[in-house]
Amino acid sequence: MKKIWLVVLSLLMTAPAVQAKDKEEEYKVVVVQGENGSYQYEQVVNVEGVSKEEMFKRAKSWIIANMKTDDNNIKFDESDLSITNTATLVMKAASGFNWAITHGLVNFKLNIMFKDGRYKFTFDNIAVQAAYADGIVETVGYDQLQRNNKPAKHIRKEVNEKLLNVATQLEQAIKTGNKAKDNW
Numbered sequence: 001m002k003k004i005w006l007v008v009l010s011l012l013m014t015a016p017a018v019q020a021k022d023k024e025e026e027y028k029v030v031v032v033q034g035e036n037g038s039y040q041y042e043q044v045v046n047v048e049g050v051s052k053e054e055m056f057k058r059a060k061s062w063i064i065a066n067m068k069t070d071d072n073n074i075k076f077d078e079s080d081l082s083i084t085n086t087a088t089l090v091m092k093a094a095s096g097f098n099w100a101i102t103h104g105l106v107n108f109k110l111n112i113m114f115k116d117g118r119y120k121f122t123f124d125n126i127a128v129q130a131a132y133a134d135g136i137v138e139t140v141g142y143d144q145l146q147r148n149n150k151p152a153k154h155i156r157k158e159v160n161e162k163l164l165n166v167a168t169q170l171e172q173a174i175k176t177g178n179k180a181k182d183n184w
Contacts, residue, residue, distance in 0.1 A: 027157050030164050031126060031142060039142040040124035041163050045171050052114040055174050056081045059112055059119070062173035067110075083112040089166070091130070091158040096150045100133035106159050110166075119174065123163050128155055 030041045047055055060076055060083065067087045068074065075084040091104035109125040126142035130151070142159060145152045 027161050028164055029156075030160050030167070031123070031156075033143075034124075037143075038124060039126060040122055041167070042120070042122040042124075043167065044118055044120045045174070046118045047175055048117065050117070050175070052081050052116050052119075055114050055119050056083070058174045058177050059083055059114075059170065062170060063110075066169070081114040083110070085110045086125075087166075089162045091128075091155065091162070094151075094154045094158075095133070096154075099149075099151050101151060101154065102131050102133055104128060104130040104155065104158070106162055108163065112170075121167065121170065123166075126159060126163075128159065130155060 031039050032041070034040045034042065050058075056078070063074060063083060063085055067085055069087075073086050077083070086107070086109050089106045089108075091101070091106055093103055094101050105128070107125075107127045107129070108123045110121065110123055112119055112121045127139065128142065128145065129137065129139040131137045132151070142156075145156055145159075
């Protein structure tokens with residue numbers, strides 16, 4: 001009878017660990033180490049039937065509407081049909097056993113280049129600033145987030161989800177044009 005209880009107890013103890021492992025892998029990893037050793041997210045997106053000039057115009061419109069800042073750090077090169085921008089996104093607060101991130105920021109550089117029928121974008125120079133409940137504020141590059149602790153895993157997940165969301169919104173704007181209705 002003791003053996004049965006030990007088996008049942010061991011199964012109950014390992015089940016949460018297995019579930020936690022599965023939960024960490026639920027997001028899509030988009031930031032990977034590039035050829036030059038830095039971490040980046042790069043993708044080429046095909047856009048059927050749209051000229052490079054029209055894609056540039058749509059991307060410019062979307063970036064001005066969604067990423068414009070007071071310091072006007074966006075560089076639009078109309079002769080080369082490229083866009084360079086530095087942007088910052090806000091991370092969600094999170095906490096766990098013995099740690100808590102009260103707020104955080106993700107800063108990155110966005111480069112977009114256009115050719116007929118496709119465009120290429122790169123998110124690089126990714127840096128993260130996280131404020132912890134104990135008052136410590138940590139500013140690190142994405143390459144320094146390779147620790148295997150819970151706060152680092154949360155930050156990596158947030159960065160990947162936020163950048164994927166920006167890439168998806170940008171793709172939607174370039175493919176369909178900014179057909180958003182003025183619903184205010």
